[in-house]
Amino acid sequence: xxxxxxxxxxxxxxxxxxxxxxxxxxxxxxxxxxxxxxxxxxxxxxxxxxxxxxxxxxxxxxxxxxxxxxxxxxxxxxxxxxxxxxxxxxxxxxxxxxxxxxxxxxxxxxxxxxxxxxxxxxxxxxxxxxxxxxxxxxxxxxxxxxxxxxxxxxxxxxxxxxxxxxxxxxxxxxxxxxxxxxxxxxxxxxxxxxxxxxxxxxxxxxxxxxxxxxxxxxxxxxxxxxxxxxxxxxxxxxxxxxxxxxxxxxxxxxxxxxxxxxxxxxxxxxxxxxxxxxxxxxxxxxxxxxxxxxxxxxxxxxxxxxxxxxxxxxxxxxxxxxxxxxxxxxxxxxxxxxxxxxxxxxxxxxxxxxxxxxxxxxxxxxxxxxxxxxxxxxxxxxxxxxxxxxxxxxxxxxxxxxxxxxxxxxxx
Amino acid sequence: xxxxxxxxxxxxxxxxxxxxxxxxxxxxxxxxxxxxxxxxxxxxxxxxxxxxxxxxxxxxxxxxxxxxxxxxxxxxxxxxxxxxxxxxxxxxxxxxxxxxxxxxxxxxxxxxxxxxxxxxxxxxxxxxxxxxxxxxxxxxxxxxxxxxxxxxxxxxxxxxxxxxxxxxxxxxxxxxxxxxxxxxxxxxxxxxxxxxxxxxxxxxxxxxxxxxxxxxxxxxxxxxxxxxxxxxxxxxxxxxxxxxxxxxxxxxxxxxxxxxxxxxxxxxxxxxxxxxxxxxxxxxxxxxxxxxxxxxxxxxxxxxxxxxxxxxxxxxxxxxxxxxxxxxxxxxxxxxxxxxxxxxxxxxxxxxxxxxxxxxxxxxxxxxxxxxxxxxxxxxxxxxxxxxxxxxxxxxxxxxxxxxxxxxxxxx
Numbered sequence: 001x002x003x004x005x006x007x008x009x010x011x012x013x014x015x016x017x018x019x020x021x022x023x024x025x026x027x028x029x030x031x032x033x034x035x036x037x038x039x040x041x042x043x044x045x046x047x048x049x050x051x052x053x054x055x056x057x058x059x060x061x062x063x064x065x066x067x068x069x070x071x072x073x074x075x076x077x078x079x080x081x082x083x084x085x086x087x088x089x090x091x092x093x094x095x096x097x098x099x100x101x102x103x104x105x106x107x108x109x110x111x112x113x114x115x116x117x118x119x120x121x122x123x124x125x126x127x128x129x130x131x132x133x134x135x136x137x138x139x140x141x142x143x144x145x146x147x148x149x150x151x152x153x154x155x156x157x158x159x160x161x162x163x164x165x166x167x168x169x170x171x172x173x174x175x176x177x178x179x180x181x182x183x184x185x186x187x188x189x190x191x192x193x194x195x196x197x198x199x200x201x202x203x204x205x206x207x208x209x210x211x212x213x214x215x216x217x218x219x220x221x222x223x224x225x226x227x228x229x230x231x232x233x234x235x236x237x238x239x240x241x242x243x244x245x246x247x248x249x250x251x252x253x254x255x256x257x258x259x260x261x262x263x264x265x266x267x268x269x270x271x272x273x274x275x276x277x278x279x280x281x282x283x284x285x286x287x288x289x290x291x292x293x294x295x296x297x298x299x300x301x302x303x304x305x306x307x308x309x310x311x312x313x314x315x316x317x318x319x320x321x322x323x324x325x326x327x328x329x330x331x332x333x334x335x336x337x338x339x340x341x342x343x344x345x346x347x348x349x350x351x352x353x354x355x356x357x358x359x360x361x362x363x364x365x366x367x368x369x370x371x372x373x374x375x376x377x378x379x380x381x382x383x384x385x386x387x388x389x390x391x392x393x394x395x396x397x398x399x400x401x402x403x404x405x406x407x408x409x410x411x412x
Numbered sequence: 413x414x415x416x417x418x419x420x421x422x423x424x425x426x427x428x429x430x431x432x433x434x435x436x437x438x439x440x441x442x443x444x445x446x447x448x449x450x451x452x453x454x455x456x457x458x459x460x461x462x463x464x465x466x467x468x469x470x471x472x473x474x475x476x477x478x479x480x481x482x483x484x485x486x487x488x489x490x491x492x493x494x495x496x497x498x499x500x501x502x503x504x505x506x507x508x509x510x511x512x513x514x515x516x517x518x519x520x521x522x523x524x525x526x527x528x529x530x531x532x533x534x535x536x537x538x539x540x541x542x543x544x545x546x547x548x549x550x551x552x553x554x555x556x557x558x559x560x561x562x563x564x565x566x567x568x569x570x571x572x573x574x575x576x577x578x579x580x581x582x583x584x585x586x587x588x589x590x591x592x593x594x595x596x597x598x599x600x601x602x603x604x605x606x607x608x609x610x611x612x613x614x615x616x617x618x619x620x621x622x623x624x625x626x627x628x629x630x631x632x633x634x635x636x637x638x639x640x641x642x643x644x645x646x647x648x649x650x651x652x653x654x655x656x657x658x659x660x661x662x663x664x665x666x667x668x669x670x671x672x673x674x675x676x677x678x679x680x681x682x683x684x685x686x687x688x689x690x691x692x693x694x695x696x697x698x699x700x701x702x703x704x705x706x707x708x709x710x711x712x713x714x715x716x717x718x719x720x721x722x723x724x725x726x727x728x729x730x731x732x733x734x735x736x737x738x739x740x741x742x743x744x745x746x747x748x749x750x751x752x753x754x755x756x757x758x759x760x761x762x763x764x765x766x767x768x769x770x771x772x773x774x775x776x777x778x779x780x781x782x783x784x785x786x787x788x789x790x791x792x793x794x795x796x797x798x799x800x801x802x803x804x805x806x807x808x809x810x811x812x813x814x815x816x817x818x819x820x821x822x823x824x
Contacts, residue, residue, distance in 0.1 A: 001514055001515055001516065053473060055467035055468055056467055056468075056471070059538070059546045060547070061464065061495065061542035062464050062465070062495055062497035062807070062808050063495075063496060063543060063544075063807065063816060066684065066808065066810050066815040066816065067545045067546075067810060070686075070811065075686065076683055076697070077682075078683065079815075080496070081495050082493060083473065083493050083495070084474070084475065084492070085474035085475050088474075091492060095492070098510055098514055098516065101514060102510055102513060102514030102515075102516075103514075104513075104514075127473070130467065130474050132475075133475075134470060134479075135433060135435075269458075269490035269491075270490065271487055272478065272488075274482075285488070395475065396474050396475035396478065398478050398482050403475040403479075404475060404478065
C-alpha cells in the first residue's frame with residue numbers, strides 16, 4: 001500500500017446554525033480544504049462523506065453526500081456515504097485514505113458534516129439515542145417502565161426518572177459510571193476531571209473555530225450544574241452543528257502541491273466486543289494496532305486530539321492510549337503534562353468539550369487540528385516542534401462498549 | 413492492486429417478514445455465505461454493511477452493522493456502515509473489494525440488509541422518499557401545493573393529486589416518463605415492457621429466493637392495474653425485506669478454499685451529474701469505466717443482473733450497458749435474446765420485479781446470482797456455460813439523474 005498525504009484541511013466554526021443547511025456548512029468546509037490544498041474541485045477523483053444523524057433530524061437518508069456535494073458542483077465521481085455514530089468522519093477519513101493507499105485514486109475528499117440543532121430539541125436527543133442498539137434499548141426501557149408501574153401499583157416510591165426520557169443522558173450516565181469506577185480504583189477525584197475541562201476550555205478560547213470560547217477555572221467547572229456525579233455540565237460536550245474536510249493524495253501528488261505534506265502513518269478502525277475479564281478495551285486495542293501500523297511508540301507522539309465527549313473520557317484516554325500507565329491519568333493533568341507547553345499536549349483545539357461535537361464532523365475536525373499543528377499553523381495554540389500527532393474518535397455503544405473507534409497517526 | 417475473489421455467497425428469500433428483525437435476516441444471509449465459503453466467522457478481518465432505510469423505519473441509525481453483526485458474534489474487527497439508497501450493498505461490496513484489493517485484509521464480509529415492511533405503511537413510503545434531495549423535494553411539493561391552492565381559489569380544476577402524498581410514487585413517475593420518452597423516440601411499445609416483466613416473473617418462478625414466484629403472460633402484465641402509463645403494477649418492483657452476503661478474499665486464500673473461485677474483474681461506483689446535451693447517462697458512464705477496468709467488451713459478457721426497479725429500466729439498461737445499440741432494446745426482448753437460453757440472459761434470478769427489492773440488499777443479491785451462475789449452481793435457471801457476468805445496481809435521485817451507480821463484473 002502507498003503512503004498517503006493530507007495536503008489540505010478546512011472546517012466551519014462549530015456552533016448553532018439553525019438558519020444554515022448541511023449543504024451550506026458542507027460547502028464552507030470543502031471550499032476551505034480545497035483552498036488550503038491549492039487544488040480545484042475538478043481534481044477530486046472520489047469523495048467519502050461521514051454523517052450520523054441527518055436521517056432522523058431532517059429526513060435526509062440514503063444519499064447525504066451526493067445531496068451536499070452536488071450543490072457545490074462536485075459530481076460524477078464515486079461518492080461514498082458512511083456512518084459510525086460519533087466516529088462517522090474518522091471512518092470517512094479512513095475510507096478516503098484506503099482509496100489513495102490502494103492506488104485506486106490519487107486525490108480524494110473526506111468530509112464530515114452534521115447538524116444536530118433542530119427547533120424541536122426532542123428530535124436532536126432522539127437522533128443521538130440512535131447510536132445504540134435501538135431494539136435492545138427499547139426492551140430495556142420497556143422493562144424499566146413495567147418495573148416502575150409495578151412499584152407504583154404496590155405503593156412504592158418510583159425510580160429516579162427512568163423511562164423513555166432517560167435516553168437523552170444515557171451516554172453521560174455511562175461516562176459518569178466509568179468515572180466513578182476510576183475514582184474508586186485509582187483515587188482519581190472530581191477535581192482531576194474539572195482540571196481537564198478547564199484546560200480544554202482554556203485551549204478552546206484560543207481557537208477561532210471553537211463553539212465555546214470562555215475560560216473557566218476548575219472551581220467554576222465543579223460548580224456548574226450537576227449532570228450525573230461526578231459530571232457537571234461544563235465537563236460534557238455540547239450539541240452543535242459543523243463540518244470539516246480534508247484532501248488526501250498520493251505522495252507523488254503531494255510533493256507537486258506543497259513543501260509541507262502531512263503523512264498518514266496509521267489508519268485504524270476497531271469495533272466493540274463482548275468483554276471478558278482481562279480483555280483490553282476498544283481504545284487500547286485500536287491504538288495498539290495503530291502504533292504497530294505506524295511503527296511508533298506512544299513516547300514518540302507529540303500531541304493528541306482525543307474523544308473527550310466528557311472530561312473523564314480524557315483521563316481514561318491518557319491511559320488507554322498508553323500516554324501513561326493505568327491509574328496515572330490524574331497525575332498527568334495535575335503535573336500539566338497535557339497542557340499546551342507540556343510534554344504531550346492533549347486537545348490543544350479545545351477538544352469536544354470546548355470546540356464542540358457535531359458528531360459526524362468531529363473525527364475530521366480532530367485531523368484538521370493535527371494538520372495545522374504539524375504544519376506550524378496553529379497560531380496562539382501552537383504546540384512547538386510537533387512532528388507526530390494522534391487522533392482518537394469513538395462512536396456509538398453496543399452492550400456497554402463503544403461500537404466504533406477510529407485512530408489515526410499523522411506526521412510531517 | 414490485487415485480484416479479489418468471491419468464495420461464498422448467501423441470502424434470505426426476499427419477502428415480507430414483519431416478525432423478523434434485521435439481526436435475524438442478517439444472520440441467515442451471513443451464515444449461508446460463511447457456509448458456502450467454508451470459513452468460520454473468526455476468519456473475517458473486516459465487514460462492510462449496506463443498509464439504506466433502517467433509520468427511518470426502525471430508528472436504528474449510526475451503527476447498523478455493529479448491531480446486526482454483534483448479535484451473531486462478529487465483533488472487534490473494523491465494521492463499516494455505508495448507504496447509497498438502492499445501491500447501498502453494491503457500495504458495500506465495492507468497499508469490501510477495496511479492502512482486499514488494497515492488500516489491507518485477506519478475508520472480508522460484505523452484507524446488504526433491509527427491512528422495508530412496517531405495520532405503518534406510510535413509514536415505508538416516507539423512508540423510500542428519503543432517497544432524493546429531501547430539502548429540494550420539500551420545496552417542490554410546497555410550490556405544487558401553493559399552485560393548487562391558487563388554482564382552487566381561482567375556481568380552476570385542481571391537478572391530478574399532486575402534493576405531499578405524491579412522493580410515494582415519485583420514482584415510478586420518473587420511470588414512466590423515461591419509458592414514454594423511449595416510446596416516442598424509438599417506437600418502443602408497452603408490450604415490450606410487458607414482455608420484460610413476463611420474462612423476469614417467469615425466471616423468478618424458478619428461483620426459491622424470489623419474493624413472487626407466479627408466472628404471468630405479457631397480456632396479464634398489461635392488464636394489471638395501471639400505476640402511471642405505460643407502467644402497470646406488475647412492471648414495478650415490490651416493497652420487501654431481505655438480506656444477502658458475500659465473502660471476499662485474496663486470490664491466494666481463494667485457491668486454498670475452493671476450486672471454483674469467482675473473480676472480481678471490475679468494481680466501479682459512479683455518481684449523478686447535471687446533464688448537458690450529448691452527455692452519457694450515469695449507467696453508460698459507469699459501465700464504460702467497468703469494461704475498461706475489466707478489460708472486456710459488452711460482447712464478452714455472458715449474463716447480466718440489472719436494476720429493473722421497473723420494466724422499462726431493463727430496456728433502457730440493455731442500451732446503456734452496451735448490450736445493443738441505442739433504440740434497439742425492444743428488439744432484444746422481442747427476439748428472446750435476454751431470456752435464459754438466449755445469447756445474453758438478463759435477470760435470470762427474476763430481477764427486482766420478481767425476486768424483490770429490499771433496497772439495501774439488492775446489490776449483493778445480484779452478485780449472489782452471478783456467483784451461483786458462474787459456478788454452475790443455479791439449478792433450473794442455470795445459464796449454460798456462463799463465464800463472465802455483470803451487475804448493475806443504481807440508487808437514489810438528485811436533479812433527475814440517479815444519485816449512485818455500482819457496476820461489477822465477475823468471472824470464473
